[in-house]
Amino acid sequence: xxxxxxxxxxxxxxxxxxxxxxDRVLEEISPLKDVAVAKRYRLLCSNDGKKYLADEIRSEKxxxxxxxxxSPRDHEKxxxxxxxxxxxxxxxxxxxxxxxxxAWIFSEKSExxxxxxxxxxxxxxxxxxxxPLLQKEIKATPDVLVVGGGxxxxxxxxxxxxxxxxxxxxxxxDALGGTAARLGRLLPHQGTDMRLIQEKIEHAENNENIxxxxxxEVEDIRGFLGNFEVSLKRSGGEPPxxxxxxxxxxxxxGFALWDAFDPDVTGYGKIDDVVTSLEFEAMxxxxxxxxxxxxxxxxxxxxHCVGRKEKGYCSKVCCLYSLKFAHQLKDSQPAPDVFExxxxxxxxxxxxxxxxxxxxxxxxxxxxxxxxxxxxxxxKIRIAxxxxxxxxxxxxxxxxxxxxxxxxxDSDRLARMLNIPLDETGFFKEAHSMLDPVSAPISGIYIAxxxxxxxxxxxxxxxxxxxxxxxxxxxxxxxxxxxxxxxxTIKEELCTxxxxxxxxxxxxxxxxxxFRGVSVVNEAICRGCGSCVGSCPSGAISSKQFTxxxxxxxxxxxxx
Amino acid sequence: xxxxxxxxLVGYLCNWCSYAGADLAGATxxxxxxxxxxxxxxxxxxxxxxxxxxxxxxxxxxxxxxxCHPGDCHYEQxxxxxxxxxxxxKKILESLDLEADRIQxxxxxxxxxxxYADIVNDFAEKISRRGPSPLRNHSKI
Numbered sequence: 001x002x003x004x005x006x007x008x009x010x011x012x013x014x015x016x017x018x019x020x021x022x023d024r025v026l027e028e029i030s031p032l033k034d035v036a037v038a039k040r041y042r043l044l045c046s047n048d049g050k051k052y053l054a055d056e057i058r059s060e061k062x063x064x065x066x067x068x069x070x071s072p073r074d075h076e077k078x079x080x081x082x083x084x085x086x087x088x089x090x091x092x093x094x095x096x097x098x099x100x101x102x103a104w105i106f107s108e109k110s111e112x113x114x115x116x117x118x119x120x121x122x123x124x125x126x127x128x129x130x131x132p133l134l135q136k137e138i139k140a141t142p143d144v145l146v147v148g149g150g151x152x153x154x155x156x157x158x159x160x161x162x163x164x165x166x167x168x169x170x171x172x173x174d175a176l177g178g179t180a181a182r183l184g185r186l187l188p189h190q191g192t193d194m195r196l197i198q199e200k201i202e203h204a205e206n207n208e209n210i211x212x213x214x215x216x217e218v219e220d221i222r223g224f225l226g227n228f229e230v231s232l233k234r235s236g237g238e239p240p241x242x243x244x245x246x247x248x249x250x251x252x253x254g255f256a257l258w259d260a261f262d263p264d265v266t267g268y269g270k271i272d273d274v275v276t277s278l279e280f281e282a283m284x285x286x287x288x289x290x291x292x293x294x295x296x297x298x299x300x301x302x303x304h305c306v307g308r309k310e311k312g313y314c315s316k317v318c319c320l321y322s323l324k325f326a327h328q329l330k331d332s333q334p335a336p337d338v339f340e341x342x343x344x345x346x347x348x349x350x351x352x353x354x355x356x357x358x359x360x361x362x363x364x365x366x367x368x369x370x371x372x373x374x375x376x377x378x379x380k381i382r383i384a385x386x387x388x389x390x391x392x393x394x395x396x397x398x399x400x401x402x403x404x405x406x407x408x409x410d411s412d413r414l415a416r417m418l419n420i421p422l423d424e425t426g427f428f429k430e431a432h433s434m435l436d437p438v439s440a441p442i443s444g445i446y447i448a449x450x451x452x453x454x455x456x457x458x459x460x461x462x463x464x465x466x467x468x469x470x471x472x473x474x475x476x477x478x479x480x481x482x483x484x485x486x487x488x489t490i491k492e493e494l495c496t497x498x499x500x501x502x503x504x505x506x507x508x509x510x511x512x513x514x515f516r517g518v519s520v521v522n523e524a525i526c527r528g529c530g531s532c533v534g535s536c537p538s539g540a541i542s543s544k545q546f547t548x549x550x551x552x553x554x555x556x557x558x559x560x
Numbered sequence: 561x562x563x564x565x566x567x568x569l570v571g572y573l574c575n576w577c578s579y580a581g582a583d584l585a586g587a588t589x590x591x592x593x594x595x596x597x598x599x600x601x602x603x604x605x606x607x608x609x610x611x612x613x614x615x616x617x618x619x620x621x622x623x624x625x626x627x628c629h630p631g632d633c634h635y636e637q638x639x640x641x642x643x644x645x646x647x648x649x650k651k652i653l654e655s656l657d658l659e660a661d662r663i664q665x666x667x668x669x670x671x672x673x674x675x676y677a678d679i680v681n682d683f684a685e686k687i688s689r690r691g692p693s694p695l696r697n698h699s700k701i
Contacts, residue, residue: 072600101598105677111594118597136666288689421636441636486602492670504605506636530606534645539610541647546606551599555615558570558597 002129004036006062007120008053010069012099019103021113025068025365028117033123036060045075050082057086064130066117068096083185089132091485091545096123108533122557126550133544138524139478140226141247145170147414148556150178151197152449153252154204154462159468160208164477167205168244170232176201178456184284187324187355189346189473194285213241213535217410221249221417224525225444225474226481246259247475248444249418250467251428255450258307258404266306266401267374271381273297273398274374276317280325280400288330297398300329300335301383303372305405308343313425318402319346324356325400326364335362339394341369341385349456365395374399405454419508420445427453438467440505443527446470486545487526488533492518494540501532501541567621567687569596571680572607576634579624579667584673591612592677595684596624603627604665605638609649619696622662624680629667639667661686662693663671 007029011017022040030038037060040428043049044067057065065088072095079092094514098116098155146153149171157167175181177411180197219233224246231243243502257278267274272292275283283289291297297455302322308314317341326338340359345366347356360366369392370386376382377395384393407426415422420440423429428447431439438446446467474481488509490501495518501510502519510532511526512518519541530543542548573579579600585592602609604627615623625646627639646665653660664683668676 019692071579071586072581073580097583097598100583104586104589106594108594115594115597122597124597290582361691504641506623506638527635529603529638530601531603531635531638531641532643534606534608543602543606548610551601552614553610554597554599555570555611555618555620558599559568559615559618559620 002546003034003063004061005034005064005066005124005323006060006129007035007038007068008044008056008097009038009040009120010049010067010497011040013043015099016069016103019106019109020098020116021109024113025116025120029120029124032121032493034064034128035124036062044069046077050078053079053082054086057083057088057157062088063092064127064163066096066127068091068098068120068123068171070099071097072102072309077184082117092127092130094123094127094130096120111270114402118557118560121560122554125553125557128307129550129553131545133485135482135485136523138226138483140475141228141245142475142477143168143244143246144248144250144475145218145221145228145230145246146252146526147503148172148178148249148252148254148408148449149176149212149214149259150252150254150449150450150458150460151180151200151450152254152451152464153178153250154200155461155464155476156250156252156448156468157204157210158200158207159367159465160471161207163472164209167210168213168230168246169210170216170218172215172217172235176212176214180460182278182281183284184281185324185328186457188319194302212242216241218414218417224314224522227524228444233444238452248446248471250421250446250448250453250471251418251440252407252448252464253414253428253451255405255454256408258311258406261401261403262307262311265373266303266518267376267381267399268401270376271376271399274381275398275400277321277325277400284325284328287328289419291398296332297336297396298334299396299398300325300338301339301341301381301394301396301399302326302402303383303399304340304342304388305344305403306401311406311425313404313454314344314346315402315405317348317405317454317456320349320352320355320456322400322402323352323359325349326359329360330359330362330364334519337396338364338365339383339396340364341372341383342366343368343370367392385387405450408451411451418442418445425453429449438463438470453472484526484528486528486543487523488521488530488541488543489530490521492542494520496538497542498537500535500537504531504535506531565688565691567595567692568619569622569624569684569687570615570620571596571598571602571624572601572611572625573598573668574604574627574634574639574697575600575602575630578604578633578666578676580670581626581668581676585677586673588673590673590677592680593684595687596680603633603635604637604642605635605645607642608645609652612649616658616662616695619693620662621690621693621696622664622683624664624666624683626666626676626679628667629669632669638686658701659690659694662690687691
């Protein structure tokens, strides 16, 4: 049976006929080989238009459809749906953009008309080479692996378990809660007290939908969205727990404190009573903020931004927790002198300013300081610093460092295992830091909390809830997944087995079949970018709907 | 004489950034010279020497490849591959004594309609001044 192509030019109201002579276009297109129908219609994306198009496909017995209208970014999907309803494979359709990239940019009507004819000819000559493609469906496991049992991991697990998902919560240490559970106390807007965090942990431990694996790490993960296979190992070396399947993975591995600072500058490890913020939190949690000799400090320096310059980013939460420390110190009797050594104050949340103003009222001294050096002098701690051009110094009995938050140890190992990238700071990279901040660039893998960079507790909780929401909207119970259709395919007889494609595929969608000596595409993972096609030296790879032949047809018409 | 010459250009645009940038140029009604025919690809990394050289061999006076800005690739690193391939292809053209400035690689985001219009108009202007491709009359499709 020979092809019967239907070409429909949409007027898009006045948009297209104002700038393109549609009758002239139809005159040129109608006589072309295999064109059975060439017509114009006032608005194809309207309900009437869609019905008209479906009727035409059926009554004209079209084998292929070309719609010349707006950008495919606007209505390609609309017309593919029409094809499907009218019984035409939606991939035997080509959309030609004669509005945005023709009518609207060319000022002379004759030129716009000439270019429109060119584009439509290109569409016609490529559409005859289209293959009827099928949308595949993949069964998906709705269960989820959460790596890291800090506040972000616990919140993710609870949110998902609430929707009847089996959650595997894997925590390297022997307790859930992470850093948040080790804090002395919280500021008012982070929850009234630590009991709320403990309650969350208990709920996670006791939830029948959550399997908690403490003292465990991920040994291996393989697979893709909907179908990951996971094995764990126990840190203690006991036999590992069972292997299991999940549909999605949440990376909630948190952070560590930077500890590579110079002891000659910070005094840490050399001078008594110079402690890190987390050591101070531990003292605070035990209710005893005391010097090494057992007496309470009469003066305390809180030193911000330790490592900010070296790491190149702000850790966001240190200013606020240093203010929290200041308040806490001022609460004790007798209240010590408190000095905040800061370089810039980062207090962005709506309640932060109040905490700051209140601290000033309570006599906390704020010193804008550069080039801070912590020195030991006669059993006291001397903080030397520069204020503008003046050299200054303050003597205190205790100094608390606020080191930069850095990626959790072994983040690189987990990243390699999951085939997801870290960014230049070493934290996990988001699919898009602004517009898709809880997704990793690989489908099915999500990031929550400090794993992608410094965050406060409320921000981590929000991310955990967001990641859960994304997972619940992708892995719906009883629903299958629809992978990309326009994927890469490899002609085995042309493949030389050089494996260049394996290296360029960002998604790990290509593997090498050593027995047959050829590369193989996993269509469930392939996203259809065509990078492998561009890289293949023997031309063995092709991407569906963007084959060389189809693109060459477009080029040929462009140069006619 | 070059005033009369209207170049015939092919533009391979990535679907996510540059093609959307071209749409935006249209939506904001910027004027572009009718010299460049757009061929949409999913990613600039799909464009290799085969696609570019074929267009030149068939008589294109210039070929534009446009993708997402570095760091913005929809597929994470496709534009880096495009950049490497482009650098290599330029060298190949130079070594064959073909006019390497008839090919151009540009980064155009979905928000840069004006940049798209400027790049296409400038490229057309540049190629107009250069005159027809020497390959034009050698091979006709």
